[in-house]
Amino acid sequence: MIAMDKFVFTVSELNRYVRSVLESDRNLSSLFVSGEITDFTDHYRSGHLYFSLGDGQAKIKCVMFKSAAAWLKFRPKNGMKVICRGRASVYERDGSYQFYCEDMQPDGVGALAVAFEQLKAKLEREGLFDSAKKRPLPEIPERVGVITSDTGAAVRDIFSVSERRFPMAEIVFCPALVQGVDAPESLIKALRTLYRERPDVIIIGRGGGSAEDLSVFNDEALARTVAASPVPVVSAVGHETDFTICDFAADLRAPTPSAAAELVFPDVSQIEDRIAELRRQIRFSVRRCVDDRLVRLSALKGRDVLKYPARYFELKIQQTDTLSTRLKRSYADCVNAAAAEFKSAVIKLNALSPLGVILRGYAVVRHNGDIVTSASAVSAGDKINVTVGDGSINCTVDSTEVRVNE
Amino acid sequence: MSEKVMNFEEKLKRLEEIVSLLEGGQCSLEAATELFDEGMKLSAECDRMLDTAVRKITEISPEQESEK
Numbered sequence: 001m002i003a004m005d006k007f008v009f010t011v012s013e014l015n016r017y018v019r020s021v022l023e024s025d026r027n028l029s030s031l032f033v034s035g036e037i038t039d040f041t042d043h044y045r046s047g048h049l050y051f052s053l054g055d056g057q058a059k060i061k062c063v064m065f066k067s068a069a070a071w072l073k074f075r076p077k078n079g080m081k082v083i084c085r086g087r088a089s090v091y092e093r094d095g096s097y098q099f100y101c102e103d104m105q106p107d108g109v110g111a112l113a114v115a116f117e118q119l120k121a122k123l124e125r126e127g128l129f130d131s132a133k134k135r136p137l138p139e140i141p142e143r144v145g146v147i148t149s150d151t152g153a154a155v156r157d158i159f160s161v162s163e164r165r166f167p168m169a170e171i172v173f174c175p176a177l178v179q180g181v182d183a184p185e186s187l188i189k190a191l192r193t194l195y196r197e198r199p200d201v202i203i204i205g206r207g208g209g210s211a212e213d214l215s216v217f218n219d220e221a222l223a224r225t226v227a228a229s230p231v232p233v234v235s236a237v238g239h240e241t242d243f244t245i246c247d248f249a250a251d252l253r254a255p256t257p258s259a260a261a262e263l264v265f266p267d268v269s270q271i272e273d274r275i276a277e278l279r280r281q282i283r284f285s286v287r288r289c290v291d292d293r294l295v296r297l298s299a300l301k302g303r304d305v306l307k308y309p310a311r312y313f314e315l316k317i318q319q320t321d322t323l324s325t326r327l328k329r330s331y332a333d334c335v336n337a338a339a340a341e342f343k344s345a346v347i348k349l350n351a352l353s354p355l356g357v358i359l360r361g362y363a364v365v366r367h368n369g370d371i372v373t374s375a376s377a378v379s380a381g382d383k384i385n386v387t388v389g390d391g392s393i394n395c396t397v398d399s400t401e402v403r404v405n406e
Numbered sequence: 407m408s409e410k411v412m413n414f415e416e417k418l419k420r421l422e423e424i425v426s427l428l429e430g431g432q433c434s435l436e437a438a439t440e441l442f443d444e445g446m447k448l449s450a451e452c453d454r455m456l457d458t459a460v461r462k463i464t465e466i467s468p469e470q471e472s473e474k
Contacts, residue, residue: 140415159463167461174466189468197466268456271418275452278421282445285428289438292431 012092019090022097028088033060033099034107040078042069049076053084053099060088064101072104073220074115081107109211116218119245123220128227129248135232137252138200140266143170145199145231147190150175154207154238154257161261166268172199178206184219191225198231203260204246205236217244226250236260359389375400414455421448 009017022028035053042049047066052059062084076082086101106115123129144162148154155173162171174193177186187204194202204226206213216222217237226233227249235250236257247253254260305312350356358364364387365372372378378397386393412420424445428438 138415140418142413163461168456170462170464172464172466174468176468186468193466193468272453272456275418275421275449275456278418278425279446279449281425282421282428282442282449285425286438286442289428289431289433289435293435 011095015090015092015095018095019092022089023087030085030087032083032085034081034083035060037076037078037080037082040076049101051076051078053082061096061098062086062101063098064104068102074106074118076104077114080114081111083107112211112215116245119218119220119223120248123223123227123245123249128223133227133251135251137232137234137264140271141166141169141200141264143172143197143199144264145194145197145202146171146173147176147187147194147202147204148206148257149178152178152207154178154205154236157207157256157258158203158261161258162265165262166265168268169265172197179209179213179216183216184222187216187219187222188225191222191229195230200231201264202229202231202233203236203254203257203264204233204250205254205257205260206238207257208238214239214242214244217246220245222246223249234260234264355389358387363388375402414452417448417452421445421452424448 033053035055038052038054038059040049040051047069049062049064049069051062051064053062054060064084064086083105084099084101085103086099088097088099090097106112127133146155146158148158150173155175159171162169172194174190176190177183191202191204206217214237217235223245226235226246229251232251233249234252234254235244235246236254236259237244237246238256243253252263254263300306354364366385366387367378367382372384378384378400380397380399382397384395384397386395424441427433428441428445433441
């Protein structure tokens with residue numbers, strides 16, 4: 001504490017004194033200030049934010065150090081209306097009176113909208129909303145997870161729609177807060193609980209409300225949890241026209257919880273019709289399969305070969321007979337030909353036979369066993385043998401005469 | 407056929423598969439008979455599931471996050 005009896009102060013001493021006066025004031029050590037941001041600069045190298053807050057009539061210089069600025073869920077910009085929590089003090093080195101900002105929130109609908117757009121753009125850049133990541137809902141869910149308030153119309157609407165359309169699905173209901181500062185964490189806890197339960201699909205949402213109520217579903221951590229879901233998520237925040245960050249992060253967005261239930265739960269009568277139709281088609285196809293074969297079988301039975309099998313044999317019998325006849329004929333022909341040849345040979349033989357000659361009156365003369373062909377071969381007194389047709393005659397030559405040929 | 411337990415949706419898909427196999431006309435008579443039997447069995451099972459009139463709602467409370 002500076003002794004106040006010195007009446008000439010150094011600047012350092014003065015600034016230090018003013019600072020201690022300000023910092024000892026309870027009101028100034030923690031307060032909320034609202035205003036519009038101007039003169040905004042963020043020294044990226046340092047990460048500290050320097051700006052002014054003004055209300056059109058007065059301005060104050062502000063600084064938000066990197067350690068506090070890192071927690072911001074949005075990027076402050078000139079023109080934004082914000083509410084800052086912090087303390088007022090003096091920067092000793094240059095004597096400037098400034099506001100040390102420890103937390104900052106967007107103020108008013110315009111500011112909220114800007115923060116929304118910034119978060120949406122950031123998560124979009126990270127690929128959280130990629131359509132490639134969107135999963136289709138199961139056609140026939142057997143277990144459906146529901147996260148919403150356990151009071152209010154939303155849960156009743158979902159139950160009644162499911163009862164009407166598809167009562168055979170099991171609903172796993174995990175209630176959560178859907179408004180207030182604790183809501184995002186409550187919703188995240190509920191999601192994590194259901195992720196362990198592994199339903200086929202999850203509906204998360206609430207009925208209609210004010211923009212502030214619905215802004216719960218713009219929470220970044222909640223959106224990240226939704227995007228990381230192992231099962232398809234349907235976001236059903238009671239907005240007809242506007243979207244929440246959760247809507248983008250989810251696999252499907254429904255305008256209301258009832259609409260979500262209509263999308264998630266199939267119409268059982270349609271399914272029954274489908275099953276009946278499939279059964280009909282199976283019967284029809286199998287009958288056609290059988291009929292097709294019956295027709296082919298009939299056609300084959302109508303063919304002559306199967307209808308008059310005897311004819312086949314008749315043909316064979318006929319063929320055999322024909323061949324048999326031909327065989328006999330050609331054999332007979334062979335025999336006759338041979339017989340004829342034999343007969344002509346016999347005739348030729350007979351013609352050449354000396355016996356025939358002899359029968360006609362000619363005789364064979366032998367002398368001493370040799371055949372006599374010339375009259376000069378014998379002389380008078382020789383004994384000769386004459387063979388005639390029926391025997392032989394022994395003779396003695398009386399005389400011979402040789403004929404002289406001219 | 408493996409004895410894997412199919413959920414409702416899988417049964418319905420198998421049913422549709424059977425229909426298109428039969429409509430393809432490439433089946434032998436024996437195969438068609440087997441498919442017919444399987445199809446009728448599946449469609450009866452599906453119908454039985456849809457007949458369940460009892461609707462089940464299970465309420466669970468959010469657990470404390472002890473592990474990440």
